[in-house]
Amino acid sequence: MANVNLLLVDDHEVVRTGLRMLLESQPDLVIVGEASSGLQAVEMARELTPDVVVMDITLPDISGIEATRRLKQAHPDIAVVALTIHEDEQYFFEMLQAGASGYVPKRAAPEDLVAAIWAVQAGEVYIYPSLAKLLVADFLNRESEETQRATMDGLTPREHEVLALLAEGLSNEEIAQKLAISKHTVARHRENLMRKLELHSRSELVKYAIRKGLINP
Numbered sequence: 681m682a683n684v685n686l687l688l689v690d691d692h693e694v695v696r697t698g699l700r701m702l703l704e705s706q707p708d709l710v711i712v713g714e715a716s717s718g719l720q721a722v723e724m725a726r727e728l729t730p731d732v733v734v735m736d737i738t739l740p741d742i743s744g745i746e747a748t749r750r751l752k753q754a755h756p757d758i759a760v761v762a763l764t765i766h767e768d769e770q771y772f773f774e775m776l777q778a779g780a781s782g783y784v785p786k787r788a789a790p791e792d793l794v795a796a797i798w799a800v801q802a803g804e805v806y807i808y809p810s811l812a813k814l815l816v817a818d819f820l821n822r823e824s825e826e827t828q829r830a831t832m833d834g835l836t837p838r839e840h841e842v843l844a845l846l847a848e849g850l851s852n853e854e855i856a857q858k859l860a861i862s863k864h865t866v867a868r869h870r871e872n873l874m875r876k877l878e879l880h881s882r883s884e885l886v887k888y889a890i891r892k893g894l895i896n897p
Contacts, residue, residue, distance in 0.1 A: 684801050687730040689721040689747070689762075691740050695786075699734065699763075709797065712823045714893050716740075719745030725751050725758060732797050735780070737764040737771055745771070745778045752779030759800035763793060772811055782806040834876055842869040846882065847889035 692698050696714050703709045713728050715721035718739040725733060733751065737744035748760045761782035762775045772783060781804070782796040788808055799806035805880060835843065839858075845855045852866045859866075879885050 683708050683710045684732060684797065685710050685728070685730045686797070687715065687724055687728060687733045689715045689719065689733060689756050690736040691716050691742065693784045695736075695896070699793075703794070703797075706794055710715075717800070718742035718744060721747045722750045722754070725755055728757060729755065732759045732761060732801055734761050734763050734793070734797070735877060737762060737766050737775065745774050747780040748775065748780050757867075759803075761796045761800055761806070767811060783811055785811070835873070839869055839873055839876075843873055843885065843889055845887045846870065846873075861897070868893070 686703060688696050688699050688703075688711060690699070690718060693716070696716075700711050700714070704711060707761050713724045715724050716739075719741050721735065721739075721744075725770065733748075735744045735748055739747065742750075744762065744764070745773050748762075751758060751760065754780075759782070760778075760780040761784060762780045763784050763786060764771065765786050766772070777785060781800040782807070784793050784796050792808060796806035796808075841859060842855060845858060850858070850861050852870070853865045855861075856863045870874075873885070873893055874880065877885075879888060
């Protein structure tokens with residue numbers, strides 16, 4: 681099995697020393713460099729082209745998030761594992777969006793970090809179990825929102841447009857001008873909307889449009 685070359689990024693020397701001792705005890709893991717700041721990490725990644733970067737988030741110049749973003753833009757093939765004290769949702773998603781393939785809290789067991797390194801080296805994603813629930817929750821929320829947007833009680837795209845404009849308070853004539861259709865067509869769409877949605881007043885229509893996210897309250 682080929683060696684996996686690692687770049688360690690952390691502003692605390694004692695942390696880097698501990699990581700080096702841990703990782704060098706593992707077969708086929710080789711430390712090729714250490715960086716104490718985000719900018720240094722980006723430069724060393726350019727020079728050393730490691731297979732995997734173990735990246736802290738809190739760094740003295742640019743954050744590990746920004747360093748990861750710059751590194752991945754320049755070297756898409758280099759994998760990044762975040763190793764950090766931060767376990768809140770904001771840092772987690774920002775790091776993944778920046779391009780990290782792994783996310784491990786510093787409180788994790790050593791074998792978790794080793795597993796993350798081998799996973800990202802193989803092109804996979806490694807998320808520490810306690811953080812994986814954030815991804816699940818985000819997926820379910822997005823799925824719910826998309827389903828809600830897609831489920832519009834059988835309305836046509838044009839009826840969606842008319843509904844949103846009516847809810848914003850535009851008259852039939854103003855809607856006709858905006859959509860380049862006749863007032864009679866607007867009136868027919870309005871009748872169809874009320875019938876399909878079983879609404880009986882503009883206030884009910886406005887409430888429906890807000891609930892579906894077509895307009896802001």
